[in-house]
Amino acid sequence: MSERVDLWNNGNLVQDIFLGEIKVPVKVLRNDSFQAWYLLQPRENGNKSSKTDDLGSLRLNICYTEDCVLPSEYYASLRNLLLKSPDVQPISASAGYILSEVCRDKYDAVLPLVRLLLHHHKLVPFVAAVAELDLKDTQEANTIFRGNSLATRCVDEMMKIVGKHYLKVTLKPVIDEICESPKPCEIDPIKLKEGDNVEINMENLRYYVDKVFREIVRSSISCPTLMCDVFYSLRHLAAKRFPNDPHVQYSAVSSFVFLRFFAVAVVSPHTFHLRPHHPDAQTSRTLTLISKAIQTLGSWGSLTKSKLSSFKETFMCEFFKTFQEEKFTESVKKFLDDVSSTESKEPSGLSEPVHLKEGEMYKRAQGRTRIGKKNFKKRWFCLTSREFTYHKQQDKEPIFTIPIKNILAVEKLDESSFNKKNMFQVLHGEKPLYIQANNCVEASEWIEALCRVTRCNQKRLNFYHPSAFLNGNWLCCKATIENTVGCARCTADVPADTQIEIDGDREAERIYSLFTINMPKLQKLEEACGSIAVYQGPRKEPDDYSNFTIEDSVATFHTLKQIIDIVEKLNESHEKYRKKRSSSAKYGSEENPIVGKVS
Known part of the structure; x- marks a missing residue:
């Protein structure tokens, strides 16, 4: 081998x-x-x-690292200690934070920690806690979440893990177009070649930037719920830290979703599995220019004259003068509102459902198999965080109710089905509910609202029929079986909460290994906490612990003591397992495999 x-x-x-x-x-x-x-x-x-x-x-x-993963019960103490991290006060005294402190490279600690917390649904409160600590040291609102702190790295890794499909459905088609049918986009006078037309290049670049930007700002429905939850926390923490800055709640989110997610994926599509290989030099340059543009467009409030004058490259300043339109900043604001909103979730502690949208539209009687004008009735529709209902009149009891959790898909309906425009369908396990809005804007608003509130439903459909089932067959694919699988892929073809394969025991073993490797640092930190706690001041040379964050020496000392005890017990368990494997397991078996033979 x-x-x-x-x-x-x-x-x-x-x-x-x-x-x-x-x-x-x-x-x-x-x-x-x-x-x-x-x-x-x-x-x-x-x-x-x-x-x-x-x-x-x-x-x-x-x-070369070989991890020996023990049965799950061996990691119970370590796992429980790590999962309690979000609740520890202060957060710097938690096991999760201490792990990042003692590892020389934070990446080594962040990846298994994020995966473990994600697996046990504890990542959001942990990120919120470390982000709040990060904000304490942030003095200027315009530098928010720009460094490589524990908070920013946790969010970066979370987005890479849960945002793969989101990037694919949002950016891959347009990235494929740019890479497979490239147009010259160089606008730097110094880099222009003989015969290049800068005006045509600028027009090409503007076309690409417009297309990428448009795909991003209309993608909020596909944004994974976990990302939305994290963005919601960051947004409100930022507003609390800088209450007099109306833009900081947006820049806190855009600094991640635009600068550290979309812009990075655009400039390096191969590292995010959007392209099989690194693009050629010309395409790479095009992607770099697009990425710069997306970063700037995504910075809420950045398209101002004062900001334009701060561009290092004069040619980029000239290019961005074409983007000084209110529609761009409004699109960014709406997108950031959507991906950092909890509108689709019912706030805890409320006994009544949250009212989201209502209005009058036409519905077709469910179950009818023939076309008829009398089948369409004007009804009053109401959408809440719990259910979607329609009534004969406003303020009347509902005639029909669909629980939000039962909605499988919300899609447009071909107007050829009933010769009517502005129609959409709500699929919910029974007969499709066909609805006609009063105009195209209203139809889009209802579709967006229904999709947003149902994006976490675990049984969402991957395929649907874009036309109706009439006269014994589907008008779209001519299938004669009414309950046959749809012939077109749904707009959002997978649930926002895509299941991620994570081995919690494997991640716990990795964290144990990191603690073991860094045991001298753990002991040094424990000594520093003991010194501070006993003497209420440093009694050692500052270099011994000046690089550690110690807000509460007593709480930190208590956590360190638990970590060291747990690691020592796991050391004993590993040693017993090694002895047992070497003495009893047959050489070549799964428990004692052959290692080191070259094929």
Whole structure:
């Protein structure tokens, strides 16, 4: 068995260039750390290698980690301590925060911590708590969530994990168009080539930016609920920290969803699985310009004369003068409102449902199989956080009620079905409810409201029939079975809360390993807390603990004591398991596999 290492050059966003490859037997990686020089080899072509050339050499420094995941009950104490992190006061005294403090690279700590908290539905309160701590040190509203703190890294990892499908349905079609049918978009006079027309290039760039921007601001319905919950918390924490700044509640959200999510995915689509490979140099430059534009458009309130004058590149300043229209800032504001709103959720503690929308429209009698004008009746519709109802008249008892949790899809209906415009359908497990709005704007508003309030429903449909079932067949696909699967993909084809495969025990084992590796730091931090708690002031050299955040020495000391005790017990369990495996398990079995043989 061996591992293959390919070396590519993709620096400075240029086209990927293959430099060479090597194969390293796994058996040499059994040590904790392995260092060696290898001559690069040409790429294999089936069983034949390319012509051998001097491709240079590569020095590898590989760290090999083997995790031994014990049965779930062994991690109960560690898991419970970590899951209590959001409730610890102050948050800096929690096990989750201490993990990030003692790890040299926060990424090592953040990924397993986020996955574990996400798996047990504790991520949102933890992010809110560490974000509040982050905001205490933020003095200027325009620098909010711009650093690489624990809060920002947690949100970044959360968006990567839960936002994959969201990026795919929002950006992939337009990214594919840009990469597969590229148009020249260079507008920097210094980088223009002979024969380039800057006006045409600017028009091309404007077309792409408009298209990407439009796809983003109309994508709120597809935004995963977990992301919306996090954005809601960040928005309100920011408004609380800077109560006199009306824009900070928007910049707190846009700094993540635009700057750290969409803009990054645009400039590096291959790293987000939107494209199979790094694009060529010209396309990369186009994507970079689009990404810059999206960042600026997404910064709420940034399209002002004072802001335009702050652009480093004069050519970008000129380009953005074409975006100084109120419709862009209003679109951003509406999008940020949608993705950071709890309108679709019933606030806890309220006994009555939240009223969302009502109005008069026409409905077709359910179950009718033939076309007839008398089948359409004017009714009063009402949407709340619990149910969707219609009534003969306003303030009358409902004739028909659909619980929100039972709605499977909300889609437009082809006007050819009944020769009527502005129609949509609500699918709820029985006969489809066909509704005609008074105009196209009203129809869009109802569809958006119904989709938003039902986006978390776990049984949403992936496919639907865009036309009605009349005279014994579906008008769209001519299928004669009424309950046959739809012939068109739904607008939002998966629930917002897409299930994510996470092994909680695997993540707990990883965190245990990190605590074990960083035991000297844990002990040093424990000593620092003890010194502060006993003497009410530092009695050691400041360098011993000056890099640690210690808000409450007693609470932090208490958590550290628990962590160290838990790690020591897990050490004993691992040692017993190793001895048992080596003495009783047959060599080559699942419990004691063969390691280090080269195929």
